[in-house]
Structure formats: structure tokens, C-alpha cells
Amino acid sequence: KEFAENEKAEGAATDAGSFNNSVAEKQAVLETVARVKPKKNDTKEEKSFKLNDVFNLDNDNGAEETPTLIDRKDNVFIISNFKSKYPVLQLDLRLISDLVVVIVFATCGGIAFACAGQPVITGYLLAGSIIGPGGFNFVSEMVQVETVAQFGVIFLLFALGLEFSTTKLRVVRAVAVLGGLLQIFLFMFLCGITALLFGIKLSEGIFVGTFLSMSSTAVVLKFLMEKNSTNALHGQVTIGTLILQDCAVGLLFALLPVLGGTSGVLQGMISITKLLVVLIAFLGILSILSRTCVPWLLKLMTSLSSQFCLVQTNELYQLASVAFCLLVAWCSDKLGLSLELGSFAAGVMISTTDLAQHTLEQIEPIRNMFAALFLASIGMLIHVHFLWNHIDILLASVILVITIKTIIVFTVVKGFGYNNKTSVLVGMSLAQIGEFAFVLLSRSSNLHLVEGKLYLLLLGTTALSLVTTPLLFKLIPGVVHLGVLLRWFSPDSSIENGFKGDNLRSESGKQRITLIPIAIPLGPHDS
Numbered sequence: 001k002e003f004a005e006n007e008k009a010e011g012a013a014t015d016a017g018s019f020n021n022s023v024a025e026k027q028a029v030l031e032t033v034a035r036v037k038p039k040k041n042d043t044k045e046e047k048s049f050k051l052n053d054v055f056n057l058d059n060d061n062g063a064e065e066t067p068t069l070i071d072r073k074d075n076v077f078i079i080s081n082f083k084s085k086y087p088v089l090q091l092d093l094r095l096i097s098d099l100v101v102v103i104v105f106a107t108c109g110g111i112a113f114a115c116a117g118q119p120v121i122t123g124y125l126l127a128g129s130i131i132g133p134g135g136f137n138f139v140s141e142m143v144q145v146e147t148v149a150q151f152g153v154i155f156l157l158f159a160l161g162l163e164f165s166t167t168k169l170r171v172v173r174a175v176a177v178l179g180g181l182l183q184i185f186l187f188m189f190l191c192g193i194t195a196l197l198f199g200i201k202l203s204e205g206i207f208v209g210t211f212l213s214m215s216s217t218a219v220v221l222k223f224l225m226e227k228n229s230t231n232a233l234h235g236q237v238t239i240g241t242l243i244l245q246d247c248a249v250g251l252l253f254a255l256l257p258v259l260g261g262t263s264g265v266l267q268g269m270i271s272i273t274k275l276l277v278v279l280i281a282f283l284g285i286l287s288i289l290s291r292t293c294v295p296w297l298l299k300l301m302t303s304l305s306s307q308f309c310l311v312q313t314n315e316l317y318q319l320a321s322v323a324f325c326l327l328v329a330w331c332s333d334k335l336g337l338s339l340e341l342g343s344f345a346a347g348v349m350i351s352t353t354d355l356a357q358h359t360l361e362q363i364e365p366i367r368n369m370f371a372a373l374f375l376a377s378i379g380m381l382i383h384v385h386f387l388w389n390h391i392d393i394l395l396a397s398v399i400l401v402i403t404i405k406t407i408i409v410f411t412v413v414k415g416f417g418y419n420n421k422t423s424v425l426v427g428m429s430l431a432q433i434g435e436f437a438f439v440l441l442s443r444s445s446n447l448h449l450v451e452g453k454l455y456l457l458l459l460g461t462t463a464l465s466l467v468t469t470p471l472l473f474k475l476i477p478g479v480v481h482l483g484v485l486l487r488w489f490s491p492d493s494s495i496e497n498g499f500k501g502d503n504l505r506s507e508s509g510k511q512r513i514t515l516i517p518i519a520i521p522l523g524p525h526d527s
Contacts, residue, residue, distance in 0.1 A: 161347015
């Protein structure tokens with residue numbers, strides 16, 4: 001009687017502590033599950049050898065001690081915390097096995113592509129696709145592995161924040177903030193108009209525009225760091241735009257219920273306004289703390305690291321840096337913002353101190369390991385069979401997305417006064433669909449905003465665009481060379497050498513005017 005949806009037991013209506021009333025008050029959802037506890041057979045049947053069995057811990061030794069729950073959608077949940085009279089140490093051997101598989105395969109993929117002279121990121125992505133559900137299905141606990149891999153994004157953005165310079169980014173703040181917002185609205189407008197022309201719901205078109213406007217912060221940032229382009233002009237414009245997109249993620253999530261019809265427009269606007277107020281207040285508090293508490297804390301950790309030993313150890317300082325990053329990221333997530341925004345803000349707070357470079361040196365090994373794990377987990381979302389069966393449609397979609405995104409970003413950046421070379425480099429850098437799109441797609445599916453073939457098409461296009469991103473970055477030098485030959489670009493390559501000052505906003509005009517007075521004293525007859 002207690003589990004009935006339409007019936008209530010006698011006295012349940014008046015009993016506030018009854019089971020049904022407790023569920024209704026908590027707004028919980030009842031789920032029927034089956035508990036499965038395999039029994040150990042006395043007689044063992046001989047089974048043929050399968051490669052997947054090597055990575056599967058569901059054998060006679062471990063299955064008996066690990067019961068599982070299966071829900072009505074055939075999702076399997078592992079009970080890792082058993083009831084016991086005494087506290088005992090619990091180990092999730094499946095998770096350990098999965099992490100070993102992911103790290104080993106990612107390492108092998110990275111080595112193989114490094115030896116071939118290709119970006120190691122491609123090796124990480126393809127390694128993940130091989131061991132994921134769409135490949136040999138070596139990983140059994142996808143959710144746990146993806147959760148651990150999320151630390152890769154956190155530490156990538158934390159390291160980016162440590163290298164952040166307000167002086168450098170101040171030059172590109174207009175195109176980063178206004179241009180980034182303009183790109184998002186342009187995608188939403190164009191996709192909405194296209195949806196109306198083809199008889200599709202306007203809400204679906206707006207969502208697809210929001211979906212396409214996101215670029216991959218982790219993947220693009222990794223490439224910029226490998227090419228030492230984070231301080232170049234196009235690198236700063238790209239990073240500034242990516243930061244704006246990360247800030248806008250929370251606002252986009254607030255927009256989804258409005259598009260899905262689960263909340264009204266007024267309620268959606270109130271939610272977005274609240275998030276903006278929270279964002280401004282959060283950044284204001286962090287700005288105050290970065291000037292008061294953070295320098296004192298870092299100096300204290302440095303002194304404690306060398307106080308009790310003859311040789312200075314960085315163990316305590318490294319741990320404190322990681323803890324600080326995770327704490328700020330956690331606070332950001334609890335406030336309805338994103339983990340990525342919080343981790344980047346934590347890095348920026350430390351970048352204002354004299355210990356920014358020292359902190360970066362301590363974080364880099366942790367960042368590299370978790371970044372490889374994250375990229376491999378992205379690869380696990382790629383279903384090789386699905387991509388192969390629909391390769392023609394997906395390739396056409398990816399080419400269309402890359403072309404449209406490059407053109408729109410190029411137009412926006414060019415509109416802010418940058419030359420052709422910088423605009424093309426920024427457009428090609430932001431031409432992929434970001435990993436946040438997977439989260440947006442999942443939320444939209446729960447709201448029944450996107451379903452069926454469109455869901456699979458967007459999922460496959462996003463996965464394939466991330467795989468082709470390394471190839472796109474490999475094409476950038478060739479595109480630049482072709483542009484110089486066709487005289488679209490200036491042969492001057494100063495934008496690749498990083499910032500030389502604050503007047504690098506437009507190297508095509510302002511740099512020449514600045515250099516002329518310097519050249520006149522050296523050669524007055526050349527004027």
C-alpha cells in the first residue's frame with residue numbers, strides 16, 4: 001500500500017511521518033530495483049577465453065562479495081558500502097581496474113602519436129574510444145571514471161588562471177566579453193531562424209544555437225600551451241572568449257527549462273538575474289580575498305614547508321594549492337556557477353602574488369596526469385560503430401559546423417578591429433564543439449527538449465569535432481602560409497611571439513605607426 005502511486009494506506013493522509021508523505025515532501029522519485037548477489041557455483045563450467053574478461057572483475061572470486069542493484073532501465077549500481085558491525089576499509093576494485101586501463105591505454109596512445117609526430121591529444125581521445133562502450137568496453141564504471149577525470153578540467157583551468165595576466169587580457173577584453181556574447185546570440189539567432197524555415201520548433205533551434213556556440217576550453221587550452229601561444233595575441237583573444245563561455249554556462253543552464261517549457265519566461269529571467277548577481281558577488285569576494293588572505297596563506301605554507309627540515313620540501317605547499325583550488329571550485333559549484341569558473345578564479349587569485357610561478361611548477365605534474373585522464377574519458381563517449389555507420393552524415397555535419405563557426409568567429413573578431421591573420425587563427429581555434437555540450441545535451445534530453453535522431457546527431461557531431469580538433473590545429477601553419485602567399489595576411493609574424501606591450505591590439509596598423517619614430521633616429525635619410 002505504501003508504494004502505491006494513487007492509493008494511500010489508512011491514516012496515511014493524516015500521518016505526516018508516513019512513507020508516502022515523506023516522499024512527497026522531499027520531492028523524491030521512487031525507483032524499483034532488483035538486488036543481485038551471485039552465488040558461488042560448486043561446479044565450474046569451462047568457458048572460452050575472451051579478451052574482455054581480462055578487464056572484467058565479475059569473476060567467481062569477487063562477484064560473491066559485491067552485490068549489485070539493477071533498475072528498470074538496466075543500469076547497474078554497485079553497493080560499495082556494506083552494513084557492518086565494525087568499520088572496515090572498503091575498496092572499489094572495479095574503479096581501480098578501470099583507472100589502470102584508462103591511464104595505461106592513454107599513455108600508449110600518447111606515445112604512439114608522439115612517435116608519429118602527431119598531437120598526443122589525438123592519442124588520448126582515440127585510446128578512450130577504444131576502451132569505451134563503443135569500442136571493446138573495457139571500462140565498467142563509466143560514471144566514476146568520468147567523475148575522477150573531471151579533475152583534469154579543474155586543474156587545466158587552475159593552471160590557466162596562474163598564468164593569467166590582467167595587463168595582457170585588458171587589451172582584448174572588448175572582443176572577449178562583447179564579442180563572446182555576440183557570438184552566442186548570433187548562433188542562437190541563426191539556428192532559430194533556420195529552424196522556423198524548416199518547420200522545426202523554435203525552442204529546438206535556439207538550443208542548437210546555444211549548443212554550437214560552446215567551444216572546448218580544455219582541448220583548445222592544451223593545444224595553446226603545447227604551441228606556447230597562450231601569450232600570443234590570438235591566444236589571448238581565444239582564452240578570453242573561452243573564459244566568457246565558461247561564465248555563461250550557468251546562464252545557459254538556467255535558460256534550458258524555459259526552452260523546454262517547464263518554466264515560464266518570467267521565471268527564467270528571474271533565474272538568470274539571480275545567477276548574474278551571484279556571479280558578481282562571488283567575483284567581488286574573491287577579489288577582496290586575493291588582496292588580503294591569499295598572499296598571507298601562501299607565505300605561511302612556504303615557511304612551514306622549510307621550517308622543520310634542512311632541505312625545503314614542497315609537499316605541504318603543493319597540497320595547500322590543490323586544496324585551495326578545489327575549495328574555490330566547490331564554492332562556485334554550490335552557488336550555481338560552474339566548477340570550471342571557480343578553478344580558474346582560484347588560479348587568478350594566486351597569479352596576483354609573487355608565488356604564481358612556483359605554484360604552477362607544483363601543479364603542472366598533477367594537471368598533466370588528470371588532463372590525459374579527462375581527454376581519454378571524452379574519447380570514451382565516442383561510439384566507433386555509430387560513427388562508422390553514419391560517417392557520411394556526421395562528416396558533413398562536422399565540416400558544416402567547423403565552417404560556420406570559423407566564419408562567424410572570424411567576422412566578430414574582424415569587426416573589433418583585428419587583422420585577417422588574428423581573426424582566422426581565433427576562428428579556427430574555436431571551431432569545435434566543447435565538452436560542455438555533452439552536459440547541455442544531457443540536460444536537454446531530461447527536459448525532452450531534444451530527442452531521437454537529433455540527439456544522436458548532435459552527440460556524434462560533438463564527438464567527431466573533438467577528434468578532428470587536433471587535425472585542425474595541424475592545418476593552422478599551412479593556412480597562415482597560404483594566406484601570406486595570397487597576400488591575405490601580413491608576412492609580419494609578431495603576433496606569434498607574444499605581447500610586447502599594451503598596444504598590440506591591431507598589429508596591422510598601430511605597430512607600424514609606433515615603430516616609425518624609433519626608426520627615424522637610426523636612419524634619418526630613410527624617412
